Amino acid sequence: MSILAVLKSRALAGMEAQEVSVEVHLANGLPAFTIVGLADTEVKEAKDRVRAAIQNGGFEFPAQRITVNLAPADLPKESGRFDLPIALGILAASKQIPSRRLHQYEFAGELSLSGELRPIRGALAMSLATRRNGGCLAFILPMANADEAALVSDAAIYPANSLLEVCAHFASKSAESMLSRHAAALLSYTPDYPDFADVKGQVLIKRALEVAAAGNHSVLMVGPPGSGKTMLASRFVGLLPEMSDEEALEAAAVQSLTGSFRIQDWKRRPFRAPHHTSSGVALVGGSGIPRPGEISLAHHGVLFLDELPEFSRRVLDVLRQPMESGSVTISRAAHQAEFPARFQLIAAMNACPCGYRGHKTVVCRCSNDVVARYQSRISGPLLDRIDIQIEVAAVDPDTLAAAADGEPSAVIAARVQAAANLQQRRQGKRNQYLSPREIDHYCKMERPAKAMLKRTMEHFHWSGRAYHRILRVARTIADLGGSDIILLPHMTEALQYRRALLE
Structure with a gap:
């Protein structure tokens, strides 16, 4: 005699959480x-976890031939998320719990040996997938994942602390007797970002970062050690417009895939600052079963690369395609996974190996050949994709000794928010994402501005990509100034933000 129980769960494949049927078959024969x-x-090790959890929960582990099939068979399964449905399937097939309502739920959760439910990765992605499936099934998962899964407003989330609680829920005659539907406890406070008012001097750099924040433009800051590049970058995220619910949900879903999302970070712009020893896989994502890298974890936020030339050139060049497309596709022999990567790049570097090229008081010890080799670690195609390239000068002692008198981040952020709202009303997107055809339509220039751009392009032999990026930056500057067209001062400022590194 054989008995079969079938439950639903999900496996992660990139950003998708595909449905998995957990089929548990009990048959006579040697155990x-x-x-x-x-x-x-990780999944195969569930055998020992499930056996101990069932026995420590006071149930009997069947002394039969148990076969668990995770279908579809060609979809890779990883992590301990299938522990809970496997254990429930064994208990249902052995008639130790009723099976009449199991088809109304999806299950995920890792079991400890005592039967407690431990958190899993990707709970939010699984909840989103359940909703896209029509929202017809409720979702039972560990209590530690309840808040993030319940961020999907219309998802039916039922968290539990242990296998015993879940079994009691199905053993009860009332569907709501043991497990209650959970709603996310969203924190309603303004994210506490570092303040721009702490930065002394650097008025021109602050203006450039305001423009970058308003139009979502990438930035490269070049200057000597101690000039404030890292300090400015760490405060940049506080200038960005508030996240919409959709943006916050997308960013949280990516972080959920690595288990790094915290409910306290809801609607807080991600700020990722990987070390320069990071590999290409760490930056773009990968491994056997693809997981998101730093560029995806910075989705709708900031990716800060300090000491840019210290990164491997090969590693930096993997950023080129995601910067254009806003997504990254990881291909493996068995399958592909696509992750969103709409990040804002902020990079910082010294102008030379010793760091003091162009410094007012410290003499640079590097020859032109050494400087050229150092700067050539950043490829031309990558530089071409960075909208704003600005020099950060050392701050003089008098400015450092004076009291900080700069604008606070909240004041700058208000101007940035107004410009971002204007762009959304006019074109439905930020200026950084304008296509060439949209640039022709929305980036109208007065005649002197057009002539200035033409002369500069011919003088520096800039590419067509540089032409479009300059126009996007100029459009943002015009938006901050409340102008319908790009005027000569707007174009002049935009051109000043695209300086060559080696002079």
């Missing part, structure tokens, strides 16, 4: 426990 369906080591 055995087999898991099939392209399961990796």
